[in-house]
Amino acid sequence: MSVLTAKLYDPAFVHRGPLPLEGGKVVLRNNDISTFLLDIDTSTEQWENITAQYGDMKAWHVQLFDSRHGDVPLMAGIITSDTVGRSDYPTAQWSGRCHLDYLDGMITLPNPSRAADNQTDGSHYKANGSASAVIHNLVRTHRADRSPTRAEFRTPLQVDSTVPSFGGAVRIETRFKPLLEEVQQLAKAGGTIFSTTMDTDGAIRFVQSVPTDRSRYIRLSEDNDALGEWSMERTRPEVTKVLVAGQGEGDARTLVLMEGNQNDWGVNRLVFQDRRDTDELADLQQAGEDTLLDNAETATISLDLVDTPDMEFGKDYHLGDIVTVQLADGVTIVDGVQQVELDYTAQGRTGKLTVGPTGEEHEPDALVKLVKDLRARLQALETR
Secondary structure (H helix, E strand, O other), X not given: OOOXXXXXXXXXXXXXXXXXXXXXXXXXXXXXXXXXEEEEOOOOHHHHHHHHXXXXXXXXXXXXXXXXXXXXXXXXXXXXXXXXXXXXXXXXXXXXXXOOHHHHOOEOOOOOOOOOOOOOOOOOEEEEEEHHHHHHHHHHHHXXXXXXXXXXXXXXXXXXXXXXXXXXXXXXXXXXXXXXXXXXXXXXHHOOEEXXXXXXXXXXXXXXXXXXXXXXXXXXXXXXXXXXXEEEEEEOOOOOEEEEEOOOOHHHOOEEEEXXXXXXXXXXXXXXXXXXXXXXXXXXXXXXXXXXXXXXXXXXXXXXOOOOOOOOEOXXXXXXXXXXXXXXXXOXXXXXXXXXXXXXXOOXXXXXXXXXXXXXXXXXXXXXXXHHHHHXXXXXXXXX
């Protein structure tokens, strides 16, 4: 049976011992903010000692583990809120976000070596190359723990000085855009994945890789008892042609038409994209390709997590891996594991997988807020 366990770290990333838990919910998201909601066992002497010694634990960190996977961390993150109450005995819940939160709290600067209020020349941050290299340099110059990140923008995020080149060729031209969203767009265009990890010494690292293709031997189907209840959503492409306009006026303005997203939905949609900031043909083409990619046809399947001896999440496949989902009616989806919801109770672990795109309008903390609200209502009913 799976049990959720946690290690507690102070703001200086010094390990302060285990955190006693009754259970909790963990939502892992590929190339996005993973979140957690922890039910703390306040009846233990351990919790009493922790609170007596450290008091209010704002800005502390936790590292979470699934007992069936030993010392391999499930995720790590920053505590962002706490909820306390009293019925027969005190109750406490902590919620938090993974350390990609550091990227979420930053914008792109045309010249990251200058102060935020000294970016007045109208320029843009520009780069091109492999996805891994462009993302690496973007993060390292904006949000790392040392130079070249300016002192006022530094975070505990450790970024290696160099990175191997992998992923597709990408370009970026950005100014005052949300940093995390720009990294997400580059990873999507380049076919890479990124995340943060916590070492045993508390060091937070930004890491990149390419998705591992396990679709040949991770096949979730009824035939092998690895497919639980499921639902599938298909959406049509919203754009098939993009007219990208560069610099110039009237007849002298540069126009580039990009086409794609051929489909059998009968969709034939043209949109206009204004890019007066550049007249480089490669930049205009990239802008059109990005718009087509963002508006492509999608197929997403959500299914109950069913672990079998040969296919267990966290051991045989992981977040971001490419897997096969085969339905009884013959429909087959080969795509990445984009989201995993894990719920830990006294009865063990239950979960749900999402394979395929999850949608850009996703609010990372919405599920955590919903669960907190529902649990608070249940506790209120129990104390009436």
